[in-house]
Amino acid sequence: MTVPGAAAHDARPDWPYPRWIAHRGAGRLAPENTLAAFRLGASFGYRMFECDVRLSADEASFLLHDDSLDRTTDGVGPAGARRWAELAGLDAGRWHSPAHAGEPLPTLERIVQFCLGQGCALNVELKPGPGTEYRTGQVVARQLRQSWTAAALPPLLSSFSTAALEGARAAAAALPRGLLLDALVDGWLQRARRLDCVAVICEHRLCNERSVRDARDAGFRVLAYTVNEPAEAERLLGLGVDGLITDRVDLFPPQDGQR
Numbered sequence: 001m002t003v004p005g006a007a008a009h010d011a012r013p014d015w016p017y018p019r020w021i022a023h024r025g026a027g028r029l030a031p032e033n034t035l036a037a038f039r040l041g042a043s044f045g046y047r048m049f050e051c052d053v054r055l056s057a058d059e060a061s062f063l064l065h066d067d068s069l070d071r072t073t074d075g076v077g078p079a080g081a082r083r084w085a086e087l088a089g090l091d092a093g094r095w096h097s098p099a100h101a102g103e104p105l106p107t108l109e110r111i112v113q114f115c116l117g118q119g120c121a122l123n124v125e126l127k128p129g130p131g132t133e134y135r136t137g138q139v140v141a142r143q144l145r146q147s148w149t150a151a152a153l154p155p156l157l158s159s160f161s162t163a164a165l166e167g168a169r170a171a172a173a174a175l176p177r178g179l180l181l182d183a184l185v186d187g188w189l190q191r192a193r194r195l196d197c198v199a200v201i202c203e204h205r206l207c208n209e210r211s212v213r214d215a216r217d218a219g220f221r222v223l224a225y226t227v228n229e230p231a232e233a234e235r236l237l238g239l240g241v242d243g244l245i246t247d248r249v250d251l252f253p254p255q256d257g258q259r
């Protein structure tokens with residue numbers, strides 16, 4: 001698998017992304033999926049971020065993990081039922097800590113500009129609300145195709161949803177895709193192959209010698225989420241996993257040993 005623009009950025013021409021990836025921006029020490037979390041991750045030296053992206057009712061792309069607003073904002077109910085003008089006024093930081101009160105939900109565009117400005121790579125997890133799977137993939141991938149400059153490493157799109165990845169492929173086939181897996185169900189490699197993915201992104205306990213070898217033999221890179229324990233990170237690095245997605249930007253120096 002060759003990622004466009006890779007050779008200029010890394011000695012590993014077929015996998016140019018940093019080894020360490022901050023999860024939900026770096027969303028444990030700061031409110032997840034906010035610009036504050038990205039700034040925090042960057043301050044710890046992180047150069048790649050995972051984030052969760054969904055659509056508002058009027059199809060604005062923005063960052064939020066849950067279908068519902070309740071856990072991480074001062075809003076209530078399904079996020080996908082609200083127009084962006086309403087969502088933009090919510091507080092997505094106070095739930096985390098008083099210091100982050102007033103932190104807004106970020107648009108995907110704001111995060112793209114941050115990453116481009118900082119020279120950071122991005123893994124956009126497509127998190128469609130119910131019934132919007134294909135459309136979410138399509139809209140987000142189209143937007144990224146237009147706003148991500150050709151000089152930078154392309155964003156890696158990922159999802160647990162087959163339909164979301166199909167939508168992304170239809171809108172921007174050249175953007176690399178990763179299939180998220182929380183179980184190695186029958187046909188997992190065939191599913192990744194059918195979606196023309198470049199990587200499988202596995203719940204970390206799914207990674208073992210056999211699964212990593214099978215994925216590699218089938219031509220996929222292997223990433224693992226969410227890796228927060230040093231012994232587990234060591235085990236995964238020993239298996240040759242290509243990327244580790246972590247909440248613990250304070251614990252794992254991203255330049256430690258391997259980028």
Ligand code: G3P
Nearest residue numbers: 050052125158180225245
């Ligand atoms: O993309 C990896 C990971 O973020 C998937 O799980 O629930 O944290 O979005 P979740």
Ligand code: MG
Nearest residue numbers: 050051052125
């Ligand atoms: Mg995620």
